[in-house]
Amino acid sequence: MHLYTYDGSFEGLLTVVFEAYERKAWPTAIEQQHLAQPSMFGETVAVPADEQKAQRVWQGLQKKLSGGALKELYHTFLWEQPGFEQLIFDYIRLAFGSNENIEGNYAAPCVLQVQQAAKQVHREKHRMEAFVRFQKTSDGLFYATISPDFNVLPLIVRHFEKRYADQRWAIYDTRRRYGAYYDLQSTRLINLELPPQQRQATVAAAALDAEEEGYRQLWQVYFESVNIPERRNPKLHLRHLPRRYWKYLSEKQPQSLR
Structure with missing residues (x-):
């Protein structure tokens, strides 16, 4: 053996x-x-x-x-x-x-x-690319946390490099305790030991940009305006958007739940 x-x-x-x-x-x-x-x-x-x-x-x-x-x-x-x-x-x-x-x-x-x-x-990989939502911090960094079932962070980096090439951003995997940081030139994987209170899907309010809350509310209003109650299909909705991904989405935060 x-x-x-x-x-x-x-x-x-x-x-x-x-x-x-x-x-x-x-x-x-x-x-x-x-x-x-x-x-x-x-x-x-x-x-x-x-x-x-x-x-x-x-x-x-x-x-x-x-x-x-x-x-x-x-x-x-x-x-x-x-x-x-x-x-x-x-x-x-x-x-x-x-x-x-x-x-x-x-x-x-x-x-x-x-x-x-x-x-x-x-x-x-495709779900993370679709459902990740960034929050802008007071120093201009766009920050997001993920906790995927599998270690897909290395696979999604290229997608966000192309989509947000003109912004500094960081994505942190709270389950595996490492992240990716893009500095407008290149992306590197980084190891961070964040305290438990920071290993969550949202950034502390004090660290957010002053306009971030307004953008989040605007998105929720948009989501509510395009939602047609008569066409709601909860089973189909959950099949395409499992509940474990809701924590990433602004439209699924408590203010917009029904």
Whole structure:
């Protein structure tokens, strides 16, 4: 039995793949170092991330998989559900061990699971792009918090870079405690340790720009004016806009609820 631990990065996970092939010792489990529990049976192998080794694995995958499949593999990494590392390893091992393209081999459980995980992440990405609402702070920064089911922050950065290229903005993932900051030139991922009272969907009133409340009320008035009570369909509404996303939307704040 072989437990491999890594630093939690995608490069680190690809390095685990390299090391497993180098040792010819397939993992029975792969865990992040800060989450791993000492194993009473078998061997625990701590694998430091190595960019060159990770690149060699990625280049090998490029020869075996299409661009779409490579994207699905990365999306599965962002999926973060229990066992996702082992799922990725099994998929990669199947790809390297086959002379044919495996992308349509749904008889292999890992192929179907990777596609399903990627679809879930892709859906969450689009919802975050649609539902994120920024609040303008007193120093001119547009700030938003998110708490997505999956780690989609790296996937939505490009969308907001294009949409708000002329504004400084920051998006903070309260669940994973890191964010993205755009300074009008480039975006960088940042780690923040905010106190619990700041890990919420709204900015404290004292930190907001003086006009922010007026804009929020204006949006609520607009939403109410275009809403047609006779055409309300709560079930359809919840299907397209699940309740867990309401905390991001100005029109769903207490002042506009019915």
